[in-house]
Amino acid sequence: MDISSLNLTQVGPGMEVRVSRLECAPNTCQRLREMGFCENALVTKIRGGADLVCWVCGTRVALSARLAKQILVEHVDGRS
Amino acid sequence: MNQDPTKRWVAVIGNPNAGKSTLFNALTGLRQRVGNYPGVTVEKRTGTAYTLHGEAIELIDLPGLYSLSPRSPDEKIAWQVLRGESPGVPRPNAVLCVVDASNLERNLFLVTQVMELGLPVLVALNMVDMAEAKGVRLRPEELSQKLGVPFIPTQAHRGKGLVELRAALGQSLTHPGPRQWTMPPPLAAAVGQIAAAWRESLPAEAQAEGKALELLAGSNRGPEGAKKLALAWRERFGKEAYDWSAAVIHARYEYVRNLLGEAGVLGNKRVASWTDWIDAAVLHPVAGWGVLAVMMLSLFVSIFSIASYPMDWIDAGFTWAGQAIENRMPAGVLRDLLVNGVLAGVGGVVIFLPQILILFFFLGLLEDSGYLARAAFLLDRVMHRVGLSGKSFIPLLSSYACAIPGIMATRTVEDPKDRLTTILIAPLMSCSARIPVYTTLIAAAVPVALVPVWGKALGMLGLYALGTGTAFLLAWLFRKKMLGGGSPPLILELPPYRRPALRTVALKMWERAVIFLRRAGTVILALSILLWFLSSFPVRSDDPTETLAGSYAGQLGLWIEPMIRPLGFDWRIGIGLVASLAAREVFVSTMSIVYHVGGEQEGLVAAMQSATWPDGAMIYTPVTCLSLLVFYVYALQCLSTVAVAKRETGGWGWPAFMMLYMTGLAYGAAWMVQIVGRALGFS
Secondary structure, rough: HHHHEEHHOOOOOOEEEEEEOOOOOEEEEHHHHHHOOOOOEEEEEOOOEEEEEEEEEOEEEEEEHHOOOOEEEEEEOOOO | OOOOOEEEEEEEEOOOOOOHHHHHHHHHHOOOOOOOOOEEEEEEEEEEOOOOOOOOEEEEEOOOOOOOOOOOOOHHEEEEEEEEOOOOOOOOOOOEEEHHHHHHHHHHHHHHHHHHOOOOOEEEEHHHHHHOOOEEOOOOHHHHHHOOOEEEEHHHHHHHHHHHHHHHOOOOOOOOOOOOOOOHHHHHHHHHHHHHHOOOOOOOOOOOHHHHHHHHOOOOOOOOHHHHHHHHHHHHHHHOOOOHHHHHHHHHHHHHHHHHHHHEEEOOOOOOOOOHHHHHHHHOHHHHHHHHHHHHHHHHHHHHHHOOOHHHHHHHHHHHHHHHHHOOOOOHHHHHHHHHHHHHHHHHHHHOOOHHHHHHHHHHHHHOHHHHHHHHEEEEEHHHHOOOOHHHHHHHHHHHHHHHHHHHHHHHHHOOHHHHHHHHHHHHOOOOHHHHHHHHHHHHHHHHOOOOOHHHHHHHHHHHHHHHHHHHHHHHHHHHHOOOOOOOOEEEEEEOOOOOOOHHHHHHHHHHHHHHHHHHHHHHHHHHHHHHHHHHHOOOOOOOHHHHHHHHHHHHHHHHHHHHHHHHHHHHHHHHHHHHOOOOOOHHHHHHHHHOOOOOOOHHHHHHHHHHOOOOOOOOOHHHHHHHHHHHHHHEEHHHHHHHHHHHHOOOHHHHHHHHHHHHHHHHHHHHHHHHHHHHOOO
């Protein structure tokens, strides 16, 4: 699996990952970045499911799975 | 605008849920909605705070923001105030940034933007106790030194740090120094050129770089030369696929992270907390729904059981007042007005105050504890199916209390079509004004002895479910079929659970009680007196029933009776329907006046149960009561809702549509109840 193919929905709960790319609409991307989902930001997935909960920048943020699929991530140790 | 030019205005700004409104309340003593849920403040509020030297300062509490890039209507309000473009409020002289000390990284991101507005900045480092409990080591002095603006540690919910904050507000605040974050090279070149062009035209502009960034973002305000340059750079960045706005966000966050590191602010690592334990149950795909159902059922059982005691006291109070007047005053028009007009009308509505307060108590607890955001999360999937996002759920939930704050809360919804759909369906959520109508009609429909409290609560829950289910169905129709387009994805902050501040909840209840009683003492009192007059004159007989039939109100009721007869309603119910066009709860006071029963609910229920058609058949059969209940679930009998919908949609078109579809739906559904009821053999 290359870097661009791993998205936030595919990460297991409790795992910490690094945001590698956002592939959503420009306005949504900007909102995500402002809330801490910048490229290179560390994100911990707390809960999975149809909608998911992440820990980013010291807060829990709920995301719809549809949006989480557009947040591409990589493992913190560099594995994709 | 008549304002004291010497008075200083300070805008209070911060991320949602940073404790901004709590601090505002603590400083000003003003009562306003504050909740543990992002986006509770949807309208700017102002209040006077005093410095330690007694200087009065006007504080403006703004809706929560994540950044100064306004997208939703509530963010635009904040943005307009900060730029001095908000009607009725001058440009602030300074900004008080309220930051959540346990989440400095994201909160300081906004502070770096505020510092570029060209206004003096003061930072309240709020909720320091919670940050320290999470192991965050705070260093306010170092932060003040590094960022160049004062940081004052506070605990707004406990009133700590307010003296220091008042002292700081009393001092002359200085402007922040020049930008400290490093702009990436391509952007730095663009901003440098645009800012230079701006300064050529307007040399006095101290924040030319910030203005240049605004022009790049698409603002149309500035000198022509600077605007042309910004357009050229935007096109160039577009061609080169350079995402300059992402670069700015990255650079700011990078700066904030370095700043926190240099200032020695440590901690903020995620550790499992009791919020996670609670969330495991509350957000569980199956158990979560169970929790929601239990909460809702508890609410309705409380409305019927706990509220019955204070309701009995109020009932006894009005009965005593009625008897006292009858014992002391000779029979006549004035006594009739006081007993059958004023006491019957006002008492018939005031008796429901305890139920309304219980509703607000529960909603306050849910809001303040942080559960409301979880409910929105849980419901996002349902909302998504009808074309909305979970964000629309909060305005809809607020509408259970009252559609007016519910419609105003739609300002937190970014997508305009989502917002319009939410406004259109919000009045279908059963508001507190429907409680008097529901409880009276449920009591009239079923004998007290046969149905236990929980049975009535279930009946009430069923009416709420009917309104909510229909609202979702219509949301699907309006959003997906009428307005078109996809629904935006959910991005929602889930605040940590907090013990609800009972003072905050009590303030909300007090606020609602004042609003309700003021309404009872003005609108309902006036309508009661008017209705008493219309139902008492002209006097044609000594028999009250004949007088009512021949009265102005009776004639109106008889005139509309043919139209409402298919619904099982007689002319007396017709009077109630017309009288309650302005406000639903007026139906109960109207029926109290129509049946001459004073302010007691039991008397009204007994009068309704014994009311008959001319052929002796019961009017308030279970089917007719259900038909009337369904009518009130759907009908838009509230002029204040129409007015606020007009304000929020910017015209009369959508409120007129709302009125038409809801009235049509109410009539059609009530008719269907009669048809189906009769077909099933119920009379």
